[in-house]
Amino acid sequence: MAARVFFLFTLGYFLSYFYRSANAVLSKDLSQDLGLGPAELGFMTSLFYLAFAAVQLPLGSLLDRYGPRAVTPALLLVAALGSVVFGLAPSFPILALGRALIGVGMAAALMGALKAFSLWFPRSYATVSTLLVGLGATGGLLAATPLALMKEAMGWRGVFLLGAGVVVLVALLLYLGVRNTPPGVPWPRGEGGGGLREVLGNPRLLRVAFLALAFAGSFLALQTLWVGAYAYHLGLSAVAVGNLLLLYSGTAVLGFLLSGYLADRFGTARVLVLSALLFALGLVLLLLGFLLPAYLLLGFFGAFNILTLTQARELVPPHLVGRGTTLVNLFGIGGTFLLQWGVGVAVGALGYGWAFGGLLGLLLLALTLYLPLLRSRW
Structure with missing residues (x-):
């Protein structure tokens, strides 16, 4: 079970890293297809991080209250919706909306994993967390030459529509395949505010x-x-x-x-x-x-x-x-x-x-x- 917890949460962070990195390869296509200038391209791409940052504090409370098993898959579904919106976007505002939804949806990928690992791997937390970040960052590799080849084969819109299906699948696997805590370990209560x-x-x-x-x-x-x-x-x-x-x-x-x-x-x-x-x-x-x-x-x-x-x-x-x-x-x-x-x-x-x-x-x-x-x- 512990290995499955590590694998599935790492897979979620892998997808987060892929989506945050994808626009680097697609920037020329996005600019040409939708007439984006450098400022619009930079603003739209940066919305991932603005949305990501905006939900961090409430996300912490949700993870403490309900646990990563429910919160992370739920937000991944928001990311899948954002991927569909992005892939079908006819204009800059819709494209920006899709990018922001992806950012919201991926906000729990890392923090949810770290919350789970603190309970599943308390004695090796630092090692396992570093391994998570390193392996998850290989999502940036997929968003390089492989993405360029996929884009040439199915177009950038097809990449995002296919990606939405993958995100839904991972969300389902997380919800069905992990527990918030190891068997016999109670769910800890938060320490309150302040x-x-x-x-x-x-x-x-x-x-x-x-x-x-x-x-x-x-x-x-x-x-x-x-x-x-x-x-x-x-x-x-x-x-x-x-x-x-x-x-x-x-x-x-x-x-x-x-x-x-x-x-x-x-x-x-x-x-x-x-x-x-x-x-x-x-x-x-x-x-x-x-x-x-x-x-x-x-x-x-x-x-x-x-x-x-x-x-x-x-x-x-x-x-x-x-x-x-x-x-x-x-x-x-x-x-x-x-x-x-x-x-x-x-x-x-x-x-x-x-x-x-x-x-x-x-x-x-x-x-x-x-x-x-x-x-x-x-």
Whole structure:
């Protein structure tokens, strides 16, 4: 049963990662078929993250009250509806609505899994959670070259209509195939409200949250749209773009899997600073046109942004861990929305150089504010 719980929740997170990444390969088709400019494309794609972030706090209460067995499949059905709306959309507003519904529906994919794993794998929670993120991130691989080939075979609309059926199937398997807790383990009761003011008043946690905004936000904004759109802008074919995204997402999987081990060995703060600096180097190489090394650095070291959530757990007392990590996650997901949209606005007005340079400047500012944490002991 435990293996089935792990597999099915990981499959749900795999689908979430696929959907968040798909527009990078499809950006050219969406722009041509529906007449989208860079700002519209960026805003529509970023709605996944806005909707995702908007439901995080109520989602936590629902998971605590009803459990992931019911909540995660229910929201996946919303994602399936969004996939149908997106695939049939005749105009930009309907397309945006579909994207937002997908974001709402996928919001429980990771948090529901982590809630379940905390009860099913209490002794190996960190290891199992890292494995979940690494394996689930392979959804980004499917949203690279394989998606480009599927799009050529059935069109982008067909991909989303087929995807809706897959999401419904996974939701059904989750509802029928998992339990909230292992046999004999009672469902824990929530601790009640309060504590948010204490979390918001933690200056070290806010430094981590701002780094998550700049680091996680840039990593996901690039992966799920702009590195693909930029490659198209340079004149590459759909398959060539897919191959570059495969490199980005493939190295990200390795980064997710290795980040926890390296943080445990060398310290979370040190690993975060070094990885963010190497991600910044990737942005510089992207600006200079060295695509292969840029995508490699951006993918592998960008994945280390997940350590901001690890560090959040280290900065708050046990009874505030949920609220502390949720706050940092909100900054990361909210940052993805703002940066994905902001890059689109900047590209339309000033070009890619200024847009990517803005990401670089924001990341360096966040690192400067974060540096005092290096003097702390974890």
